[in-house]
Amino acid sequence: MKIYFAPLEGITGYIFRQAYEKNFGGIDAYYTPFVTTRDGGIMKKKELRDILPEHNPGIRIVPQIMTNRAEDFCQAAGQMAEMGYDEVNLNLGCPSGTVVPKGKGAGFLREPEKLDRFLEEIFEKSATAISIKSRIGFYEVEEFPKLLEIYNQYPVKELILHLRTREEFYKGAVHPEIFRYAMEHSKNPLCYNGDIFSIDDLERVKDEFSTLEAVMIGRGFLKNPGFICSGKRIGDFEGVWKKASGLPEVSDDFKNQKEKSWKKNVYLFLRDLEQGYVEVMSGDIPVLFKMKEIWTHLQESFPDGKRWFKKIKKTKRLVEYDMIIAGIFKEFL
Numbered sequence: 001m002k003i004y005f006a007p008l009e010g011i012t013g014y015i016f017r018q019a020y021e022k023n024f025g026g027i028d029a030y031y032t033p034f035v036t037t038r039d040g041g042i043m044k045k046k047e048l049r050d051i052l053p054e055h056n057p058g059i060r061i062v063p064q065i066m067t068n069r070a071e072d073f074c075q076a077a078g079q080m081a082e083m084g085y086d087e088v089n090l091n092l093g094c095p096s097g098t099v100v101p102k103g104k105g106a107g108f109l110r111e112p113e114k115l116d117r118f119l120e121e122i123f124e125k126s127a128t129a130i131s132i133k134s135r136i137g138f139y140e141v142e143e144f145p146k147l148l149e150i151y152n153q154y155p156v157k158e159l160i161l162h163l164r165t166r167e168e169f170y171k172g173a174v175h176p177e178i179f180r181y182a183m184e185h186s187k188n189p190l191c192y193n194g195d196i197f198s199i200d201d202l203e204r205v206k207d208e209f210s211t212l213e214a215v216m217i218g219r220g221f222l223k224n225p226g227f228i229c230s231g232k233r234i235g236d237f238e239g240v241w242k243k244a245s246g247l248p249e250v251s252d253d254f255k256n257q258k259e260k261s262w263k264k265n266v267y268l269f270l271r272d273l274e275q276g277y278v279e280v281m282s283g284d285i286p287v288l289f290k291m292k293e294i295w296t297h298l299q300e301s302f303p304d305g306k307r308w309f310k311k312i313k314k315t316k317r318l319v320e321y322d323m324i325i326a327g328i329f330k331e332f333l
């Protein structure tokens with residue numbers, strides 16, 4: 001099964017992706033946070049910088065575009081094709097209050113006829129293959145069959161479904177029953193997205209949808225980086241381990257050893273991340289902002305995480321932050 005890293009705007013830029021790949025890996029493709037289009041499809045410099053091939057060596061990138069103007073989409077896709085990309089992703093999921101009123105992101109789902117015309121044009125003219133990342137409705141899940149009917153008319157490279165409506169934002173449980181419907185009715189390949197935070201979650205999805213070929217994971221990789229690959233913690237595998245008969249019990253020693261090597265990977269990852277931001281940002285505050293955002297998720301994976309995070313949140317200088325990190329990871333210094 002393919003594993004994709006979800007686009008997380010403000011978090012999974014190229015510095016993050018390189019640090020993650022170096023210390024964890026196991027990702028088949030990284031979807032970039034969305035780039036917006038301007039007249040003529042030209043993106044902002046900062047957004048362009050994020051997708052430049054020289055900033056993304058050694059990994060597969062799928063750049064994401066958010067617009068409701070077919071011409072702009074095609075221009076931006078053309079620019080991406082010139083950079084060597086063979087696929088771009090259309091954002092039909094962003095729930096933000098600044099995006100939706102403009103009829104973009106999840107806001108586009110409110111106008112199915114307009115969306116249909118837009119898709120017709122971009123699938124005819126785009127220089128690259130197109131995948132779609134969509135929510136399953138704007139107000140309610142009952143909208144999904146109509147949306148799927150629209151998507152079914154086009155050769156969508158992959159239809160990635162975040163199994164919530166726009167109105168649900170990131171709250172409440174996802175709707176696997178809608179994914180079941182999609183599995184039965186989609187003419188295009190599907191990817192499951194939403195609330196996979198552990199190996200147990202992933203196994204549940206695999207059991208339920210045995211022919212599924214891809215999942216996309218976002219916040220799970222922030223909370224527990226590498227849980228899917230060589231940097232994983234043995235604890236994540238216990239449920240799976242127990243299910244498979246005949247395998248020996250995992251000793252406490254082995255578990256401790258694994259936990260320690262995971263923690264070391266996290267330490268190195270955080271160091272690379274901080275270093276990467278220091279090189280391109282000026283002053284401590286923007287770097288601290290980035291690191292604090294990571295810790296809002298990462299704290300959940302540490303026994304004393306809340307306590308550490310309280311201290312991290314208060315820091316205004318990088319040297320203070322570094323001292324706290326030294327306390328958390330003292331065995332590796």
Ligand SMILES: Cc1cc2nc3c(=O)[nH]c(=O)nc-3n(C[C@H](O)[C@H](O)[C@H](O)COP(=O)(O)O)c2cc1C
Binds near residue numbers: 007093094133193
């Ligand atoms: C902070 C944040 C930023 C996000 N930015 C994007 C984005 O740029 N493009 C996009 O398609 N989805 C974006 N998403 C949605 C995620 O890609 C993903 O669909 C969602 O978090 C559900 O997956 P998860 O439960 O594995 O995190 C964002 C989500 C969060 C929390």
